[in-house]
Amino acid sequence: MLTRRALAALPLAAAASPALAQGSFASFLEGVRTEARRGGVSPQTLSRALANLRPNDRVLELDRRQAEFTQTWSQYRDARLSTTRIENGRRAFAENRALLQAIHSRFRVDPRAVVGIWGMETSYGGFTGNFNVIEALATLAWEGRRAAFFRAELLAALRILDAGNISVERMRGSHAGAMGHPQFMPTSFERLAVDFDGDGRKDIWDSRADALGSIANYLSRSGWRDGEPWGFEVSLPNSLSAEGLDHRTMRSMVDWARAGVRQWDGSLLPGYEGEWAVVVPGYSRGEGQSFIVGRNFMAIRRYNPSNFYATAVGMLADRVG
Structure with missing residues (x-):
């Protein structure tokens, strides 16, 4: 029988074909079923969630599409x-x-x-998202690049179903298993999802x-500080090189002011306490738009560890309310 490693080396159509894959996938699901049962998931939930699953070709295709990030x-x-x-x-x-x-x-x-x-x-x-989350996670846990990661997410998704938070049919999400309006992965759901409306789910x-x-x-x-901005656009003096400036270079607002950093309109920086960083998201591609960012920017980065993402979320937030 072909291993997952050998299957991964085949063209996608061959690697995902039922004749080659289904036996290995069935054995994988039996292992998941056993592990989930040991973790307390009921046989009824496992029967509903794992019935008639097959590797999803589209999930594998999207997982293997690792195009270099080229947007400025x-x-x-x-x-x-x-x-x-x-x-x-x-x-x-x-x-x-x-x-x-x-x-x-x-x-x-x-x-x-x-x-x-x-x-x-x-x-x-x-x-x-319109992917069956259990099917997508099972596919990636069986054959994907990060099998251990997705196996843990699959087991978490089964626990979520067993707790009665959502039905198998309604548990839809991205090809990688991110779910619902917030696009939480199942382990994030277990740690951070809340029943705000008080209906028990x-x-x-x-x-x-x-x-x-x-x-x-x-x-x-993730450390959000109420009443403090995520950040705002600034101008940098010619004497301060943007090279090396990123979210890890933290200084007080006073120190940045002494270095010549100003608000975009030329006014002095406000007197916020704590440590702040200057980020230039497009520096590597020659773009100079600069921002001074604080703890709330870092909290957004916990959601998605990208300065592009965190800056864009902050700018969108400024415009919607």
Whole structure:
């Protein structure tokens, strides 16, 4: 029988074909079933979740498509800060104002940041993914590049089903298993999803309260500081090279002011306490737009460890509320 390593070396159509793959996949599922049973997942849940699963060709194709990231900062920024996304964000903010205020009261996270992540991840719930999460995770845990990682996520997804938070049919998400409005991976769901509407289930698919509350909880647990900005655009003096400046180079606002950093309009930096960094997202491609960022930027980076992503979320948040 061909191993997963040997299958991975085959062309996609051959590697995923039922004749070559199904026996190995069936054996893999039996191992998952045994491990999940030891972890307390009921036989009934396993029967529903694992019945008639097959490796998903499209999941494997997307997992293997590792195109080099070629967008410049301005291309990335402009695509994600479109007029449509901003207008839809303002509408979503207004329509959910009372809910967002209640979430802020509990988690002390800026509602605009919650809406910013919601908009970036799924266009305010407009598209949350249409892959069967169990099938996608099983495919990647069996054959994917990070089998151990996805096996842990698959087991977490089975526990989520067993807890009654969502049905097998409704557990849909991305090809990599990211789920619902916030696009949580299953282990993140287990740690950070909340039942904000109090109905006894953590439903990030169909309960807007649970979905937005879960985003706020994620940011809160990541160190969000209420009343402090994520950051803002600045200008750098010619004497300060952008080379080497990133989110890890932290200084006080006073120190940055002494170095000649100013707000974009030329005014002095505000007197926020704590440590701040200067980031230039497009520096490697010759773009000079600069930002001074603080702990809340770092909290957004915990959601997605990219300065492009965190900066774009912050800019979207500034525009929707």
